[in-house]
Amino acid sequence: MIVVRNIHKSFAGKTVLQNASLQVNEGEILAIIGRSGSGKSVLMKHMVGLLKPDSGQVLVDGLDINTVSYRELQKVRQNFGVLFQGGALFDSMNSFENVAFPLRTFGKLSEIEIQERVLKCLEMVELPDVGTKLPSELSGGMQKRVALARAISMNPRYIMYDEPTSGLDPETSNTIDALINNLADRLNVTSVVVTHDMHSVLSIADRAAFIHNGTIWWVGTIDELHTCTDPVLIGFVKANEYQIGPQHAAAR
Amino acid sequence: MVGQLADRIFDPLRSLGRFTLLIGRAFRSLSEFRLFRKNIFEQMVRIGIESIPIVALAALFSGAVTTVQTAYQLVSPLIPRSIIGAVVVPSVILELAAVITGFLLAGRVGARIAAELGTMRVTEQIDALEAMGLNSVGYLIVPRVVAGVAMFPVLYVAACFVAIGGGIAIGHATGAVPAGEFISGAREYFKPFDPIFGLIKSLVFGFVITSISCYKGYYTRGGAEGVGRSTTEAAVTSCVYILLADLVLAATLLNL
Numbered sequence: 001m002i003v004v005r006n007i008h009k010s011f012a013g014k015t016v017l018q019n020a021s022l023q024v025n026e027g028e029i030l031a032i033i034g035r036s037g038s039g040k041s042v043l044m045k046h047m048v049g050l051l052k053p054d055s056g057q058v059l060v061d062g063l064d065i066n067t068v069s070y071r072e073l074q075k076v077r078q079n080f081g082v083l084f085q086g087g088a089l090f091d092s093m094n095s096f097e098n099v100a101f102p103l104r105t106f107g108k109l110s111e112i113e114i115q116e117r118v119l120k121c122l123e124m125v126e127l128p129d130v131g132t133k134l135p136s137e138l139s140g141g142m143q144k145r146v147a148l149a150r151a152i153s154m155n156p157r158y159i160m161y162d163e164p165t166s167g168l169d170p171e172t173s174n175t176i177d178a179l180i181n182n183l184a185d186r187l188n189v190t191s192v193v194v195t196h197d198m199h200s201v202l203s204i205a206d207r208a209a210f211i212h213n214g215t216i217w218w219v220g221t222i223d224e225l226h227t228c229t230d231p232v233l234i235g236f237v238k239a240n241e242y243q244i245g246p247q248h249a250a251a252r
Numbered sequence: 253m254v255g256q257l258a259d260r261i262f263d264p265l266r267s268l269g270r271f272t273l274l275i276g277r278a279f280r281s282l283s284e285f286r287l288f289r290k291n292i293f294e295q296m297v298r299i300g301i302e303s304i305p306i307v308a309l310a311a312l313f314s315g316a317v318t319t320v321q322t323a324y325q326l327v328s329p330l331i332p333r334s335i336i337g338a339v340v341v342p343s344v345i346l347e348l349a350a351v352i353t354g355f356l357l358a359g360r361v362g363a364r365i366a367a368e369l370g371t372m373r374v375t376e377q378i379d380a381l382e383a384m385g386l387n388s389v390g391y392l393i394v395p396r397v398v399a400g401v402a403m404f405p406v407l408y409v410a411a412c413f414v415a416i417g418g419g420i421a422i423g424h425a426t427g428a429v430p431a432g433e434f435i436s437g438a439r440e441y442f443k444p445f446d447p448i449f450g451l452i453k454s455l456v457f458g459f460v461i462t463s464i465s466c467y468k469g470y471y472t473r474g475g476a477e478g479v480g481r482s483t484t485e486a487a488v489t490s491c492v493y494i495l496l497a498d499l500v501l502a503a504t505l506l507n508l
Contacts, residue, residue, distance in 0.1 A: 045379075048383050050379055050382060050383060070387075074385040074386070074387065075385065076385075077382070077383055077384065077385035078384070078385035080383060080385075082379075082380065082383040082384075084376040084379065084380055084383075085376070086375055086376060088375060088376040088377050088379065088380035089377075090377055090380075091371075091375075091377075101384075102384050102386075105287060105384070105386060106384075106385065106386075154384075160383075
């Protein structure tokens with residue numbers, strides 16, 4: 001379980017998060033939604049310890065990751081798989097080597113076991129034949145799927161997705177959404193999806209947290225989202241050309 | 253106005269603090285040597301072996317030009333021609349080989365390091381390493397600095413031999429000084445401390461170039477423009493600190 005407690009973060013005097021508190025429950029898919037620049041990715045990066053809050057706590061399985069030593073933080077991070085917005089594949093390595101990288105660095109597997117594991121991960125993201133291709137030879141959607149294969153290669157307990165469908169066509173976005181759902185079911189992982197794509201939120205998330213003006217403005221289940229009357233949240237959802245309401249919840 | 257002035261005063265101090273912390277973290281990462289051992293050899297090839305042709309070319313010409321100019325300045329029936337070797341060889345060993353190699357590597361290696369790390373930073377590849385639980389400083393910076401410090405003396409020694417060889421060849425070919433006289437002059441005035449001083453310099457320059465370039469690249473901000481800025485800053489700052497280190501080393505070690 002991840003607990004974010006009253007964190008405050010500012011960059012060069014500009015406040016991005018203030019008194020942000022959130023809980024990510026075991027096994028759920030939580031979507032963090034909000035306008036561009038609202039601090040969604042900043043909040044996600046705090047959960048992995050890539051950013052340190054100016055004040056407040058981030059507890060991962062009860063451990064405050066901002067007070068532990070760097071060595072302990074490294075161990076905590078090994079429970080995470082992170083899919084970055086642009087994929088963040090290592091461009092000097094081919095797809096196979098990218099997925100194998102954490103296994104070769106940390107794992108105690110033999111080279112044959114690593115090959116089997118990499119192929120299995122690439123199959124999970126439905127790209128079994130791209131092992132020899134460099135990231136520059138893959139489309140944006142394929143890069144994200146290979147990055148996802150890398151993120152799951154070490155059997156993480158938590159997977160963080162930073163804008164997994166941004167910049168992708170609707171069909172590829174649906175494929176990525178299906179993968180997120182599928183991986184959550186098959187691997188029984190806890191997922192945090194940072195997105196402003198309401199289509200993704202409504203189709204994959206168990207709960208959603210809406211960030212507005214640097215605070216967690218609203219948190220609830222997707223069914224609660226459909227019955228929500230908060231004008232700010234409704235404004236955001238409608239800007240996405242989505243309709244929420246009990247009748248749409250029933251149709252879901 | 254006051255804020256801008258304060259920034260101008262404190263920015264260099266802030267940079268120095270961040271640089272020191274980064275290098276401190278790199279030293280602490282040496283305990284994870286197992287994880288980046290392979291990278292060190294890769295970087296030794298990239299920084300050292302692949303730089304040999306350009307270093308040799310620059311050394312050859314600088315040795316030759318120094319010989320020609322020294323011969324031009326010392327043409328006199330009262331001065332033995334062997335003095336040309338006595339002037340050129342210490343110049344090469346004490347100053348030319350190390351500084352020319354330093355400047356070349358600041359451009360070739362420094363810019364490359366900053367561009368590589370800068371691109372990794374802006375494309376979140378460094379964040380990806382950290383998110384996996386890998387020490388990005390240990391994985392990216394330590395191999396480059398260790399390889400730079402290890403390979404720079406090798407390049408310096410190669411540059412010395414090539415520059416002196418170039419000097420002998422041009423002196424002999426132009427008739428300014430026969431090879432035998434050049435060598436005898438060099439041997440007569442040779443001081444064993446000179447190459448030791450040059451090696452110390454090359455170690456320091458190797459550290460200066462790689463550590464500054466790693467720092468500039470690692471803390472790159474912004475997109476392609478940021479990478480360009482870091483690359484330029486890495487090369488220019490390295491050159492400035494090479495000159496500074498050169499002066500400090502000469503003032504401290506040659507006044508013994």
